[in-house]
Amino acid sequence: MSDTRLKAPDKLNGETGARLFDEARRICRKDIKTLILDLSQTRDMDSLGGAWLLKIAEYARRRGGEFKWEGQPEAIADFMAMLAPALKMKPRPARKEPGMFESLSDALTGAACEFAEFLNLCVDAIYWTAVAPFEGKGFRFDAFLDEAHEMGVRAIRIVCLMNFLLGLIIAMLSAKQVEAFGMQIYVANLIMIGFARELAAIMTATVVSARTGAAIAAELATMKVQEEIDALRGMGINVAQYLIAPKLLALLVVLPCLVTLGLISGLAGGAVWGVFVLGFRPSIWYQQTLGAAYMDDIIQGMLKTVFFAIAIALIGCHNGLRVAGGSRGVGLMTTRAVVMDIFMLICIDIVFAAIFYYLLG
Amino acid sequence: MEDIIIKVTDLVAHYGDFKVLDGVSFEVRRGEIFMIVGGSGCGKSTLLKHLCGLMRPTSGEILFQGKNVAAMDEDELAEMQHTIGIAFQSSGLFNSMTVGDNVAMPMREFGNVDEALIDNLVRFKLSLVGLAAAQYLMPGELSGGMRKRAGLARAIALDPALVYFDEPSAGLDPIIAAGLDEMILKLKRMLKTTFVIVTHELESIRLVADRVLMLDKGKVVFCGALDEAMTAPIERLRQFFDRRPDEYIT
């Protein structure tokens, strides 16, 4: 329990620093009070030497001792003056690993907060889209048209192509299965029911969430990072009104249209297989397809798309606005938005499937 | 004769058809602070980019420690760039890491420092620029002057023989700018680093520079010691140091 002295070498560099540290460790075995470094011999010092000095100070302090230095000659006085704050700094407390319950409760409260935030955003967005315009509070119609063009018109090609190919694939698959029974004409029924109820909606919504959902999230996240969102707020403009409402309404209008196009493309894909490969007369295939579905089936498929549109738009906005940090945060939030979108689509889909199964048969 | 670290001869550079540098020649000595001055758009930043190998000249020679930067291939260039430090005008810190990790990055990538010592080495470098307390902050949490200094700390991470610094004090208040000048002088003394600095600040030229290079329209107007620069009877130079606007020269 006393002062311990340590003599620094004439040149303090990586090698001699490491040796000095070893020596410090040896004499600091017993619990010390003060470690005094005698610098009177030291004429020269480089970065690695300085780093070892900091390490020695940190070590002494971790042992509960104090670190002091004395006798520094002119040559390294500047160094020591600049290092002083760092040498006196307390070691950073080691971060405690949270326990299982702690991290579980953290995760739960985090999720609850996020959900509350999301609900808030939903209410805001729906108010500014569906109510406020009728109260005369204004709606950015130009922005809506722009968005509708970007989200809708420019997505037509990819949506049609994907659905057409899917129709073709399903026709191929199912024709093989029923070939033995000679019931290949029923492939037309399968395609019609499948696309009207499920496939057109889910396929189109997936394409749109990868395209538009990601774009919304990335755009808002970048705006937030570059303080554009703060600039809007600072001008007294409501973000939900200015940015979110046009996007939401555009997607609400555009997605059902895209799904309709997707449905037609899927049927066309099936028909190409039925007519050109299976050899049915076009009129027969046409009659069979039309007779396969009722209006109910189509309504069921279309009703979902409204919810899909809301989910894609709002999840994109929600994740975009939650961004923290710079460029990396933008990437993370965009990824998160698309993953959440696709998961949400399936959840909505299963709810609808269950409802229609039990209520309508 | 002092040791020469950079020797540029007849450097000519173009952007497309536009000649930015026209026969520039000068020398930088080891351990000095060499300042490049000149009016806006005269090619200072372009010169700096050529010196550190980010751009290739049309013709001419840039010898860095005896090797021609203009004729190096990718590998040689990368090797050369590990021995220099560049502090960018807008700091160029990576937003996704803490200040400490920014400084540690070149050490982890290229240095052969023990991982256990890196933390201390980072704190050492940050102490040299007066930012030891900011090690665990994110760049977004720093002020403009702190960011400049953090950029400087990253530039000196690998103990480079030479540091390029583009407009260290542009946009900073005079107190912080003076602090930065002081720091550059200290670093030069302690680490024996050579500095090549582009600047507009008269005060910091008077205080810090050992030698000055003045460019005008891509040509060297003056290259010499600071006290010579303060007195030499060269119109453009006098105009610069006396802060006279263009219309007063006849």
Ligand SMILES: Nc1ncnc2c1ncn2[C@@H]1O[C@H](COP(=O)(O)OP(=O)(O)OP(=O)(O)O)[C@@H](O)[C@H]1O
């Ligand atoms: N990428 C580029 N393409 C074409 N011309 C360029 C480019 N960058 C710079 N220039 C031109 O080259 C000239 C020199 O530019 P440079 O950036 O080197 O000026 P500077 O001396 O650094 O000016 P400042 O003090 O304003 O930073 C300018 O006239 C500019 O217009």
Ligand SMILES: [Mg+2]
């Ligand atoms: Mg410039």
